[in-house]
Amino acid sequence: xxxxxxxxxxxxxxxxxxxxxxxxxxxxxxxxxxxxxxxxxxxxxxxxxxxxxxxxxxxxxxxxxxxxxxxxxxxxxxxxxxxxxxxxxxxxxxxxxxxxxxxxxxxxxxxxxxxxxxxxxxxxxxxxxxxxxxxxxxxxxxxxxxxxxxxxxxxxxxxxxxxxxxxxxxxxxxxxxxxxxxxxxxxxxxxxxxxxxxxxxxxxxxxxxxxxxxxxxxxxxxxxxxxxxxxxxxxxxxxxxxxxxxxxxxxxxxxxxxxxxxxxxxxxxxxxxxxxxxxxxxxxxxxxxxxxxxxxxxxxxxxxxxxxxxxxxxxxxxxxxxxxxxxxxxxxxxxxxxxxxxxxxxxxxxxxxxxxx
Numbered sequence: 001x002x003x004x005x006x007x008x009x010x011x012x013x014x015x016x017x018x019x020x021x022x023x024x025x026x027x028x029x030x031x032x033x034x035x036x037x038x039x040x041x042x043x044x045x046x047x048x049x050x051x052x053x054x055x056x057x058x059x060x061x062x063x064x065x066x067x068x069x070x071x072x073x074x075x076x077x078x079x080x081x082x083x084x085x086x087x088x089x090x091x092x093x094x095x096x097x098x099x100x101x102x103x104x105x106x107x108x109x110x111x112x113x114x115x116x117x118x119x120x121x122x123x124x125x126x127x128x129x130x131x132x133x134x135x136x137x138x139x140x141x142x143x144x145x146x147x148x149x150x151x152x153x154x155x156x157x158x159x160x161x162x163x164x165x166x167x168x169x170x171x172x173x174x175x176x177x178x179x180x181x182x183x184x185x186x187x188x189x190x191x192x193x194x195x196x197x198x199x200x201x202x203x204x205x206x207x208x209x210x211x212x213x214x215x216x217x218x219x220x221x222x223x224x225x226x227x228x229x230x231x232x233x234x235x236x237x238x239x240x241x242x243x244x245x246x247x248x249x250x251x252x253x254x255x256x257x258x259x260x261x262x263x264x265x266x267x268x269x270x271x272x273x274x275x276x277x278x279x280x281x282x283x284x285x286x287x288x289x290x291x292x293x294x295x296x297x298x299x300x301x302x303x304x305x306x307x308x309x310x311x312x313x314x315x316x317x318x319x320x321x322x323x324x325x326x327x328x329x330x331x332x333x334x335x336x337x338x339x340x341x342x343x344x345x346x347x348x349x350x351x352x353x354x355x356x357x
Contacts, residue, residue: 002028002062002109003085005040007192008125008182008233012083014044015237017051024054026075028067028086031059062086062105067112079116084109085125087160091151098156106160110167122167122174123240128225128253128315130158130178135312140178140249140319150307168247175245179232180253180315181308186228186337189344197226197263201345204267211273217310219260224308225253225315226263227331234329235320242323250323253315254331260309266335270342 003009004027013025029037037057045052058075061068069075088101106124113122131138132147132154143165149155161176168174183198184191194202204211235252239245258266268275324330 001025001083001085002105003083003087003125004029004057005033005037006085007229008236009083009085010040010044011229011233012085012236013055014048014051015233016083016240017048017054019237019241021050023080024056026056026058026079028060028062028069029057030061034059062108063100065108065111067108069112076112076115077117080118080120081123082109082113082116082119082121083123083125087125087157088153091153093151093153093156095152095156098152099159102153102156102160103163106163110163110172113167113172120173121240121246122164122172123236124161124164124174124176125236126161126164126176126178126249127154127157128178128180128251128313129154130161131313131315132158133307133312137314137316138251139316140251173246175240175247176249177232177236177239178249178251178253178315180225180227180251180257182229182232183226184228184341184344185230186332187230187340189337189340189342191229191341191344194345197224197267198341198345200264201267201342204271204273205342205345207273209274211268211271211275212278213264213268213275214278217260219264219309222260222310222312223257223314224260224263224311225257226334227252227254228337231329231331235324238327238329239320239323245323248319248323250320251315251317252320252331253317254334255317255321256333258334263334266338270338 001009001013004013009027013027017023017025027037027041034057041055041057044055058069058072084106086101086105088098110122113119128138129150130143131145132149134142134145134147138145143158143161147158149158164174164176168176181196183196191198200213204213232252235250239250264275
């Protein structure tokens, strides 16, 4: 597994080990995250003693040929599944960094996977936003549709998934998972960072009685696709265990997302605020936020997030919904778990703002 001790990877580990009681997991960890990874591994073992001795941390480098695992050729013969979660999740990532980690890192992982004779499945976590600014429905079977991109994060994740699909077409047993914007747990609100809808939520929470609500474009026409992390984890854990999921791509998105207007209204109602809408010109707003750093910090709204309030894409979830049917796993409505998100933000007001995924 790559991407440990990240939020999703850390929570997948005990689920996968529970499903395969005779297996262990080797986590590829960047040296700079070794201490954090060890602490997280100890926490997982403490919470689930049955995984003790079945979680190995190995220092490596996704951006290096062979993943920086010289001297560990023994791993190749034993690997049956590969989970690739590591990526730069940052809308403002420079292109060279995105290419090195998201694209070259994926290529290195695929070359490593090709050398594993017992490989049964390669699981790749992508993003719905490989769609870029495609206008209209984007299906699970779609990838290169002539789209343009808002930023290098979207572009490099698209290029990385194209590498994965090429390997899958050449015979590698692969399943791709594309989450939309991931927020906290729908029950506890727990999250690793505040991004996506949190930027607007925190802006509203700093106001009293009457809230100034800036928006760009037409908020009644744009749908903002948000999913709680527990839905994503439950869905991946279930779908990855299906023999029939080999070769498929799943969009783990809300099949009936709220509009930006509905989300803003729900947030104001939950915070007992009366909203005063202010429409801003989107190009001028983005330029101002990028050019005036104090303005961006004061508003708490990253310039890179502006385009997502006028995002033109609708994500089809036909395959995911079909294969989750009967499992009891479904994306809850945003309004049902919004109180949990608000509660967590209120109890962790010291957290830094992130940038939208």
